[in-house]
Amino acid sequence: MAAYDVAVLGGGFAGLSAATALAERGTRVLVLEARPRLGGRATSFTDPATGERVDNGQHLLIGGYAETFSFLRRVGAAGDVFLQSQLAVDFVDSRGARSQLRSRALPAPLHLLGGLLTWPALGGADRVSALRIGLAIASARRGRVTPSRCETVREWLHDHGQTARLIELLWEPLAVATLNESIDVAAPEPFAAVLARMFGSNRTDSALGLPLKPLDELYAEPACRYLEHRHGVVRTSAQASIAFDPAPVVSVRGEVVTCRAVICAVPWFALPEVFPCPGPLAETVLAAQQTPGSPIVTVNVWFDRPVMDALFLGLPGRTMQWVFDKRALFGEDASHLSLVSSGAVSLVNRSNAEIVELALSELREALPDTRAAVVRRAIAVREKNATFSVARGLPGRPPTRTVVPGLFLAGDWIDTGLPATIESAVVSGHAAAAAAAEYLQT
Numbered sequence: 001m002a003a004y005d006v007a008v009l010g011g012g013f014a015g016l017s018a019a020t021a022l023a024e025r026g027t028r029v030l031v032l033e034a035r036p037r038l039g040g041r042a043t044s045f046t047d048p049a050t051g052e053r054v055d056n057g058q059h060l061l062i063g064g065y066a067e068t069f070s071f072l073r074r075v076g077a078a079g080d081v082f083l084q085s086q087l088a089v090d091f092v093d094s095r096g097a098r099s100q101l102r103s104r105a106l107p108a109p110l111h112l113l114g115g116l117l118t119w120p121a122l123g124g125a126d127r128v129s130a131l132r133i134g135l136a137i138a139s140a141r142r143g144r145v146t147p148s149r150c151e152t153v154r155e156w157l158h159d160h161g162q163t164a165r166l167i168e169l170l171w172e173p174l175a176v177a178t179l180n181e182s183i184d185v186a187a188p189e190p191f192a193a194v195l196a197r198m199f200g201s202n203r204t205d206s207a208l209g210l211p212l213k214p215l216d217e218l219y220a221e222p223a224c225r226y227l228e229h230r231h232g233v234v235r236t237s238a239q240a241s242i243a244f245d246p247a248p249v250v251s252v253r254g255e256v257v258t259c260r261a262v263i264c265a266v267p268w269f270a271l272p273e274v275f276p277c278p279g280p281l282a283e284t285v286l287a288a289q290q291t292p293g294s295p296i297v298t299v300n301v302w303f304d305r306p307v308m309d310a311l312f313l314g315l316p317g318r319t320m321q322w323v324f325d326k327r328a329l330f331g332e333d334a335s336h337l338s339l340v341s342s343g344a345v346s347l348v349n350r351s352n353a354e355i356v357e358l359a360l361s362e363l364r365e366a367l368p369d370t371r372a373a374v375v376r377r378a379i380a381v382r383e384k385n386a387t388f389s390v391a392r393g394l395p396g397r398p399p400t401r402t403v404v405p406g407l408f409l410a411g412d413w414i415d416t417g418l419p420a421t422i423e424s425a426v427v428s429g430h431a432a433a434a435a436a437a438e439y440l441q442t
Contacts, residue, residue, distance in 0.1 A: 010265035012040020017429030038220035053214035061209035064197030094317030156188035287395035293385035387420030
């Protein structure tokens with residue numbers, strides 16, 4: 001096998017952002033992905049009945065994901081994300097009442113505060129409570145996401161005077177979507193870090209972004225083309241492992257890869273396979289083994305007619321927290337809805353039929369137009385290890401640099417201060433690329 005400057009293990013957001021950042025510098029990169037396709041936990045598959053490319057889970061971006069949009073611009077894919085000009089989200093509450101939260105024409109972050117104060121779904125006490133959380137968010141914006149005395153997000157919200165109504169309508173759906181964990185379990189610091197990005201200095205930081213293509217077509221395929229155009233090599237179905245001699249030695253089915261530096265960008269749960277004899281990384285691998293995953297369940301439903309008048313809706317107070325109209329996003333006719341349940345611990349082990357029936361029941365309750373529509377197909381997709389848990393008391397997340405010269409870590413689990421979001425993965429990828437580039441110069 002030819003020699004490379006850097007071998008990158010993992011072809012998801014972390015690995016591809018690291019690889020393309022290095023290739024941009026003129027570094028010769030080899031990407032090794034264990035699965036048959038690139039994309040990691042953010043990818044797509046072909047539904048055998050409809051022939052459509054279906055995401056393994058709906059991913060939502062926010063405008064404040066600066067590193068993610070930098071990566072997408074690098075590979076020429078930023079135009080394939082629909083990004084709102086300003087935050088606008090429709091909700092259907094548990095009583096069936098619909099309202100829209102829309103930011104106002106004010107400087108950031110007052111535009112969001114103005115949106116909360118004029119949101120028709122809120123009462124006077126709710127609006128006052130929205131003001132009270134502003135100081136905590138302002139502190140987070142200044143980079144001071146300090147450890148909280150509160151154990152969970154819910155306790156943190158109560159500590160900042162948030163009403164039950166505001167928690168149910170806004171903070172809980174937002175927290176569960178970004179943390180993939182119940183607010184009764186998740187620690188508050190990662191949520192504060194997400195809010196700091198949403199309440200940034202630009203009005204578009206809080207806007208929501210949705211892929212206009214299946215996930216693999218959005219970023220994995222453009223990244224692959226980008227790398228190959230710059231003399232990089234991408235290999236799929238290439239299960240790699242790392243040994244130490246004492247430098248890191250990468251091998252694929254017994255074939256040693258010649259490289260000067262290594263970036264391991266696999267998910268936290270795959271680290272024991274990559275490091276079968278972890279040696280100097282024993283503590284990191286043990287921490288990964290002691291970190292549980294948190295599941296996401298997505299139900300895809302095809303109807304015989306359009307049933308939504310919005311690209312997406314929040315469904316607070318329900319098991320399925322969000323619904324997206326995929327056909328509307330992709331500019332097609334008919335209707336393919338994607339319903340998402342994050343932190344789906346109570347759902348993931350139920351049968352497909354039970355999951356689909358629950359999703360349809362909640363959908364029909366929230367959207368009257370679905371009641372007369374014919375369901376042509378419905379499937380449930382489970383990702384049991386969609387993200388790592390952000391509960392209090394788990395082992396610490398490792399840094400980018402390791403004790404092994406020439407070995408760097410990337411992935412959303414790496415200590416970026418963020419929860420398991422696409423932004424965390426890309427932040428880690430760019431940090432690993434910078435560290436590897438610095439190492440190559442020594």
